[in-house]
Amino acid sequence: MRIGVDYYPEQWDKSMWQKDAELMARTGVKVVRMGEFSWARIESEDGRFDFSWLDEVISIFAKHMIKVVLGLPTNCPPLWLYEKYPQIIRTGMDGNKVQLGIRSHRCLNSPIFRAYAKRMADAMVSHFTMNLTVIAWQIDNELRANMCACDVCRNRFREWLVEKYDDLNGINEAFGNVVWGGEYSSISQIQPPSDYPDAWQNPSLCLEWYRFTSFSTADFANDMMCVVKKHCPKIPVTTNAGFTEYTPDFYKLFDMLDFVSYNNYPPVKIYDYADYYYSHAFHLDLMRGLKEQHFWVMEQLSGITGGWTPMSSGLKAGMLMGYSLQAIIHGADTVMHFRWRTALKGAEQFNHGILDHSNIPNRRFFEFSELCKKAEQISVLDNTVILSDIAILYSPESEKALEFQPQTENFSYINQLKAFHSAFTRFGANVDVVAPDTDLTRYKIVVAPSLFIINKKETENIYRYVINGGTLVLTTRSGVKDSNNNCIMEALPTVYKELIGAEVYEYNPIGNDVCAIKDFADNEFICSQWCDNMKLTTAKAYAEYVSDEYYSMPAITLNKYCNGFAYYIGTICRSDFYESFASNLMRQTRIPKLKDLPKGVEVTTRTNGEEEYICFFNNSEKKASISLPKAMYSIMSLTGKEKLELNPFEVEVVRK
Numbered sequence: 001m002r003i004g005v006d007y008y009p010e011q012w013d014k015s016m017w018q019k020d021a022e023l024m025a026r027t028g029v030k031v032v033r034m035g036e037f038s039w040a041r042i043e044s045e046d047g048r049f050d051f052s053w054l055d056e057v058i059s060i061f062a063k064h065m066i067k068v069v070l071g072l073p074t075n076c077p078p079l080w081l082y083e084k085y086p087q088i089i090r091t092g093m094d095g096n097k098v099q100l101g102i103r104s105h106r107c108l109n110s111p112i113f114r115a116y117a118k119r120m121a122d123a124m125v126s127h128f129t130m131n132l133t134v135i136a137w138q139i140d141n142e143l144r145a146n147m148c149a150c151d152v153c154r155n156r157f158r159e160w161l162v163e164k165y166d167d168l169n170g171i172n173e174a175f176g177n178v179v180w181g182g183e184y185s186s187i188s189q190i191q192p193p194s195d196y197p198d199a200w201q202n203p204s205l206c207l208e209w210y211r212f213t214s215f216s217t218a219d220f221a222n223d224m225m226c227v228v229k230k231h232c233p234k235i236p237v238t239t240n241a242g243f244t245e246y247t248p249d250f251y252k253l254f255d256m257l258d259f260v261s262y263n264n265y266p267p268v269k270i271y272d273y274a275d276y277y278y279s280h281a282f283h284l285d286l287m288r289g290l291k292e293q294h295f296w297v298m299e300q301l302s303g304i305t306g307g308w309t310p311m312s313s314g315l316k317a318g319m320l321m322g323y324s325l326q327a328i329i330h331g332a333d334t335v336m337h338f339r340w341r342t343a344l345k346g347a348e349q350f351n352h353g354i355l356d357h358s359n360i361p362n363r364r365f366f367e368f369s370e371l372c373k374k375a376e377q378i379s380v381l382d383n384t385v386i387l388s389d390i391a392i393l394y395s396p397e398s399e400k401a402l403e404f405q406p407q408t409e410n411f412s413y414i415n416q417l418k419a420f421h422s423a424f425t426r427f428g429a430n431v432d433v434v435a436p437d438t439d440l441t442r443y444k445i446v447v448a449p450s451l452f453i454i455n456k457k458e459t460e461n462i463y464r465y466v467i468n469g470g471t472l473v474l475t476t477r478s479g480v481k482d483s484n485n486n487c488i489m490e491a492l493p494t495v496y497k498e499l500i501g502a503e504v505y506e507y508n509p510i511g512n513d514v515c516a517i518k519d520f521a522d523n524e525f526i527c528s529q530w531c532d533n534m535k536l537t538t539a540k541a542y543a544e545y546v547s548d549e550y551y552s553m554p555a556i557t558l559n560k561y562c563n564g565f566a567y568y569i570g571t572i573c574r575s576d577f578y579e580s581f582a583s584n585l586m587r588q589t590r591i592p593k594l595k596d597l598p599k600g601v602e603v604t605t606r607t608n609g610e611e612e613y614i615c616f617f618n619n620s621e622k623k624a625s626i627s628l629p630k631a632m633y634s635i636m637s638l639t640g641k642e643k644l645e646l647n648p649f650e651v652e653v654v655r656k
C-alpha cells in the first residue's frame with residue numbers, strides 16, 4: 001500500500017524542490033502527483049513547449065525514489081488560448097459565456113480546444129515516454145459533465161438526438177413535446193435545458209442532456225487517453241472523480257480508463273446518526289464498484305478545508321491517518337494526500353495541506369509520517385480482495401432523474417442507498433455498490449433502491465437474478481419512468497409488478513409527516529416521506545401500516561418468485577428499521593453477522609485465497625472495544641489479541 005502527496009512545483013521557488021523531496025522521502029512518500037494545472041507553464045506561447053522545469057523536478061524525485069503521476073493539464077488552458085479563440089470558452093445554461101478568472105472554463109466539445117489539448121498532450125506524453133519515474137497519467141481534474149450551451153454543443157446535441165430518435169417526430173414523441181406547445185418543427189429549435197429550475201423543464205430533455213453531457217466528458221477523456229496510449233500503451237491512465245454539482249455518469253467516464261481514482265474529502269464533523277457514520281465507507285465502496293476493481297485516492301483530506309467556504313474545524317487527532325487507512329481497507333491501493341503544503345497564494349490559501357503555510361512540521365505532519373509507516377505495515381493486504389455477499393445497485397440515471405423531479409420533501413435517492421449500506425455495515429458485512437447491469441449471480445442479497453428509470457437490460461438482469469435464487473429488495477419509486485423519463489400508464493412498480501407479486505394501489509407523498517408500520521413480528525417502526533399502499537397478488541405482507549388512514553394495509557411485501565425472493569419496501573423508514581430488516585435478510589441468506597459492534601466501527605474482510613484479514617476502523621470520537629471470537633494475530637501490533645481497543649479513528653488489521 002502506497003502513500004503519496006499532491007504537489008505543485010510551479011507554486012514554489014525551485015530552491016524548495018530538493019528540500020521537499022528529501023523530506024518526503026524521509027517521511028515515506030512513495031509517489032507525487034503534479035502538473036494538472038500547469039498548461040500555461042508548459043506552453044507559454046502557442047506551440048512553444050517547455051518541459052525543462054518538469055524534467056528538473058521529476059529528476060529530483062527520481063533521485064529520492066519517488067514516483068510521479070503527471071496530470072494532463074487540460075483543466076486550465078493558458079489565457080492566450082482563450083484570448084485567441086474565445087469560442088472555446090464554455091457557455092453557461094443562461095446562454096452567456098462564463099467569465100474567465102477561476103478554472104475549468106473550457107468546453108470539452110470545442111474542436112479548437114480539443115486540437116490544442118491533444119497537441120499539448122502529445123508533446124507532453126512523448127516527452128516523458130522514456131521517463132520511468134512517471135508511472136501513471138491523470139486526465140484533467142475532477143471532470144464534470146460538460147454543461148456547455150455553446151454552438152458546437154447545441155449542434156452536437158441536436159445530432160445526438162436525431163441519431164437516437166431518427167427524426168423530429170421521434171424526438172417530439174419521446175419528449176412529449178406536445179405539452180406546452182414545445183413541438184420542434186425544425187432542428188434549430190432544439191435547445192439544451194435552460195437556466196430555469198430543473199423541475200419546471202421537460203424531464204425527458206433534462207435526462208437526455210445529462211446523457212449527452214456525460215458522454216461528452218467521457219468522449220474527451222477517452223480521446224486524451226488515446227494520446228497517452230499512442231506513446232505508452234502500457235502506462236495506466238485515470239482521471240480523479242469528485243462528487244460535484246455536475247457529476248457525470250461515472251460508469252461511463254471510467255469505462256475505457258484503466259483505473260478509478262477518487263478525491264476523498266470526508267467531512268471533519270462527526271454527526272450522531274447512523275447514516276452519517278458509514279457515509280464515507282459508502283462512497284469508497286461506490287468507487288470500488290465503478291470498475292469492480294481496486295482504485296486510488298488521488299486527493300485525500302489532510303487539513304482544514306476552506307477554499308470556497310468558511311473554514312471547517314480542524315482534523316481531530318487520528319483523523320488524517322484513520323481516513324486514509326479507511327480508504328485503503330475499502331480498496332484504495334494508493335492514497336495521495338492533498339496537498340503536501342498549504343498554498344501561500346491563489347484562491348485556495350485556506351484549503352490546508354499536510355504542512356501549514358509556515359512549513360514547520362506540525363501535528364498533522366507527524367501523523368502523516370506515522371501513516372506512511374502503517375501503510376507499509378499493512379502490505380499483507382496488497383494482494384487481497386474484498387469479496388461481498390451483498391450488493392447495492394447504484395443507478396446514476398435514476399439519481400439524476402429524481403433530482404430533476406424531487407418526489408417529496410427530504411426524499412433523497414442516495415440516502416436510501418446509504419441507509420441500506422449503513423444497516424449491513426452495522427453487522428460487519430462487506431458491501432459492494434455496483435451498477436444495475438452487472439453480473440449479480442455472486443451475491444446473496446441485492447438491494448436496488450428506487451430504480452426510477454427503467455432500462456430493459458437492467459430489468460432483465462434483476463429478474464434473472466431472482467429467478468436463479470437471489471434475494472432482492474426493491475423500494476418505492478421503482479419502475480416509475482420509461483427510458484425517456486416519461487411516466488407509464490400502468491400500476492406501479494410497472495415492470496417489477498410480477499416480480500414482487502404486488503402492485504401499488506395508491507401512493508401518498510407524505511413528506512415530513514410521519515406514519516408507522518408494524519412488521520410480521522409486531523415490531524413497530526416510524527416511516528415518513530412516502531407511503532405506497534400495496535395490493536397483493538402473490539406476495540405476502542412483511543409489514544403493514546398501523547397509522548389510522550392506512551391501517552392494516554401492506555407497506556412492505558415479500559414474494560417468492562421462481563427460486564428466489566423479492567421484497568418491496570413501499571415507504572421510507574429510519575435506521576432502526578433498516579437494521580432490523582438487514583438482520584432478518586442476513587439470517588435468511590445465512591450471511592454471518594458480527595453482533596454488538598460499537599457504533600461507528602466498520603469491518604472489512606479481505607482475502608488472498610488462503611488467508612483472511614479482518615480490518616476494523618473506528619469512525620467515532622469514542623474509544624471502542626471489540627471482543628474477537630478467538631485470539632487473532634494483529635498486523636498492527638505484531639501480537640495475538642483477543643480484544644481490540646480502538647482509539648477514535650484507529651484502524652486495526654488482524655489475521656483470522
Ligand code: GLA
Nearest residue numbers: 141142242263299305307351
Ligand atoms: C478538489 C480539486 C483540487 C482542490 C481541492 C480542494 O478536489 O480537485 O484541485 O481544489 O478540491 O479541496
Ligand code: ZN
Nearest residue numbers: 107148150153
Ligand atoms: Zn460547448
